[in-house]
Amino acid sequence: PSPMARGKAKEGDGNWKKFIWNSEKKEFLGRTGGSWFKILLFYLIFYGCLAGIFIGTIQVMLLTISEYEPKYQDRVAPPGLTVVPQVLKTEVSFSISDPKTYEEYVEGLNRFLKNYDNSQQTDEMIFDDCPGAFNNAQGQKKVCRFRREWLENCSGILDSSYGYKDGKPCVVVKLNRILGFKPKAIIPRKCCKNVDKIGTVEYYGLGGYAGFPLQYYPYYGKLLQPKYLQPLMAVQFTNLTYDTEVRVECKVYGENIHYSDKDRFQGRFEVKFDIKSS
């Protein structure tokens, strides 16, 4: 019995080297080559089947989903309001004298407005000059043109620095695209608060109209309107107080536009300006 007991004791000690490669039994990590082959083959088959089943069920799930519109929109609607340039902590902070400090914002605006260049909207098959008035019966798959120059001072055409070099920064505002979403009634003037510090505010849009024209809605989705251009509004703060932090909150008004305490970008946005005069 004593040699047996000794053998057991060794086993109990956890002989690691022997466990990794047991030359007597030709075992690697406690299994022989054949045993490893069998177990790996089993898992190959097992996971193969499982992958097949998973892909199958995903495909079945996708079959129930339309290519044209999402099944539910309760998480994305009501729409958010996006302000361009999008910057970290929505803090626009620059110094008038140093172009480098606002280069980032100008770049952001350039990038965003590039899609609104006239040269991008030439294809008559896709684009259409929507009549000025709201029209329900317009062609479904055509995209309304939105001219960049309608943004006037903030279009980047007249002033390539979007007013930043004069300390009169522009921001461009858009209502987030929601498929099939039609803003109800007209959108009245949007309003930016904190009046005493922000001074005068200029709004530019379609025909000087300070709102989102309704004829651009609804959006029919990426598949039907791959080149959709949503209407923009530009806001220029022409008389900001310098050398202090100015918080601005802008809201868009409409019957089916809602605000939420939790989502600070639903139907409104906030921007902080910190402009250094020197």
Place this chain on the structure above:
Amino acid sequence: EEKYTTSISKGLTSARAAEILARDGPNALTPPKSTPEIIKFLKQMVGGFSILLWVGALLCWIAFGIQTAQGVASAFDNLYLGVVLALVVILTGIFAYYQEAKSTNIMASFSKMIPQQALVIRDGEKKEVPAEQLVVGDMVEIKGGDRIPADIRLIFAQGCKVDNSSLTGESEPQSRSCDFTHENPLETKNIAFYSTTCLEGTATGMVINTGDHTIIGRIASLASGVGNEKTPIAIEIEHFVHIVAGVAVSIGVLFFIIAVSMKYKVLDSIIFLIGIIVANVPEGLLATVTVSLSLTAKRMAKKNCLVKNLEAVETLGSTSIICSDKTGTLTQNRMTVAHLWFDDQIYSADTSEEQTTQSFDQSSQSWAALSKIVTLCNRAEFKPGQENVPIMKRVVVGDASETALLKFAEVILGDVMGIRKRNRKLAEIPFNSTNKFQLSIHETEDPNDKRFLLVMKGAPERILERCSTIMINGEEQPLDRERAEAFQTAYMELGGLGERVLGFCHLYLPEDEFPDTYPFDTDSMNFPTSNLCFVGLLSMIDPPRSTVPDAVSKCRSAGIKVIMVTGDHPITAKAIAKSVGIISANSETVEDIAKRLNIPVEQVNKQDARAAVINGMELKDMTTEQLDEILINHSEIVFARTSPQQKLIIVEGCQRQDAVVAVTGDGVNDSPALKKADIGIAMGIAGSDAAKNAADMILLDDNFASIVTGVEEGRLIFDNLKKTIAYTLTKNIAELCPFLIYIIASIPLPIGTITILFIDLGTDIIPSVALAYEKAESDIMNRRPRHKKKDRLVNEQLAVYSYLQIGILQSVGAFLAYFTVYAEQGWLPNTLLGLRVNWEDDYYNDIEDSYGQEWTRYQRTYLQWSGYTAFFVSITIQQVADLIIRKTRRNSIFQQGLLRNKVIWVGIFSQIAIALILCYGLGSVTALNFTPLRVQYWFVAMPYAILIWVYDEIRKLFIRQYPGSWWDKNMYY
């Protein structure tokens, strides 16, 4: 004895007694030193997974610190998570601590059940005081039945006998007198020891030692020196914790490295690490195990096994050797008439616990004569006022054999006291060790018969010497050689059964020689004591409990070796061992074989003998190798004439064979063996406090059969714990995979850390406890005890099957739900890949989904929470399937019955109810990250739940169909 400033007649004064009490402390044994409560509590705080979770919490706070410094908006999530993790550790620690304290309290209450009083003379008056307040110098009075309250030097004694068995192991009562007979206090007759019992007589004595200074106190403090071994289940759980912690840490570190090399920020990688740890650690499991064990402990307490230490529940189940006492455990601890010999024939009597009649042939005249002797030649009496108590349970004043005879007569004849009254006793010589007989002379109840009846009983050979005739069928016949040989044969046979044999004879004194007024004088013996008429033999034994043979055979089929350890004579021990089946009917000892083959004992091949009866004297001279050899070679072993000290040697011998040893014991001297054993079992009725203190378990009814039911429960809980752990480990993979895929494929996070905690500590708790109520799959008493080192609680198969098969299946099912929620909201699976960085950008408020819609950060977060909820719900639904498949490991669910364990259904309903409450009730609480979910998402993972069930049924089918196959070896856990 002025030394103790006391007076023999008046005792101490109260004032003096109070003084000494203040000096010596109370007369009680100091309980074994216990760990301070705070240490116990802190141990719970750092044991098991706690360390890992503390590390997680710490990492959370570090991440919080860094993030706040960087001004990240979501930094507070980490603070909360850290707090939650710390809370989890503290709460589970408190819970485990509470459970342990509760089981300790059971014990505390147990030992306080019998407050002891002592009759003491103080200030010249007799007073009852609690035994704890006795002091040295007190004069105490004791009488039969009392427990001796301290070490006492006797000053006055009358017929005083004490039972010292708990101290010295001597089972015979010891007489006590005032004479100083020996230098050694243990041997001298004038000292009675604390905690022994006075059986009969009265005595007065002076207290000479109290509390820890008593002999017993010194032994008890010795016993606490023997260290406690770790219980097998503690080792198993440690093993399991190591496996899980190993997996958690290695996956965590691996993915930390992967994340860093994938250019994730170190801080993000730390946060991933926390998630991986939380997902990997089954936070609720250890609490669940504790609850399961305590449920079983409760169930066992109902079956008379009181478990002191929760973990002992399972230890009992893995027991492979039981070393059992004989008296009281295997036997009824009560002499009972087993056989009769009269008319040249042996009759056997019923020895069961609940006898009401005896069925042997009672028509013979010889029996009438014998029964008269049995009735009359007996000094034992029932205590009055027990008319309604069953005969066998009545309390009798008298020694064991006389009690047996009295009860035997009462059962057959009824109203023994009445018969004795009608046959008035005129003279009596009580039994003493020199003449070895007892004699009494009676009037007869027949008024016409004026003869006196002399009845005598005693050692058979002595009785026979005094007889010249023998009664056969009521006729007196001369006692010739042939008759004497018949007697010898019967006597040997009964003696060979290990029974105590008594002979009975009588004589009708002739009327003319002994008239009515004859003055019988027992001192001069003025009456004949020879040439009597021999009537018959009666033999008595302490019979086995009726449930024991069955229990022993159960042990045998369960692969548990039962070893009898007794202080009794080898012949008696062997006889009882045979009658309960510890030595089976057809097995022989070396001596038996030698006798059968008529060869010397040395020539017998020891391998041939299954059984062995070892004398304590032989054991004393054995080397450890010889003892090991005996333990290995013989499967049926009886140790006779052993002292309690030798028990320890036997236990150690068994443990050298890698056995899990259970030992029963009652005496103080047993406590080292009880401590040393893997599970020490103390007797609840006969056991001394010291034994109960040292034991892990207390047998409330002192019955061996209760141990076997305990073993069954212990094995069941081991099986069920396996199921619980398998159930719990499965979903850990479903919690872990999201993190891994999140890191590698950069998809929005499928499940949050808080949500994981809600599964681990919410929905999963009740179901995993419910598995403790599962019935056994097959007769668990038909398989061998588990091998301490080979049959692990968590083995490779269990981990692999739970982690790599069912766990992966579950993750896949949950991912389906996740992708469904995202796809139906506009994010098709392919858009999700690589989305993470933009998705989690707090200032990116117009990310396009598959349909060109633009999402703000909060909208995305809210959707992410819906994803969490869907993932959570899917895991819950699949855990229902997991719970059902875990009911069995081999049998089909349909064989086991879906409805037999109702608690499982409580578990399932609780699981779903908790999920519903979290989803719809608390969906609006932002911090919890749950959102109300569309009803149909509850069913998305359903096909996978069914798949899990079907797959497991197939697995079990193959295991049953092809035992021993590759499948069986790799898939049975």
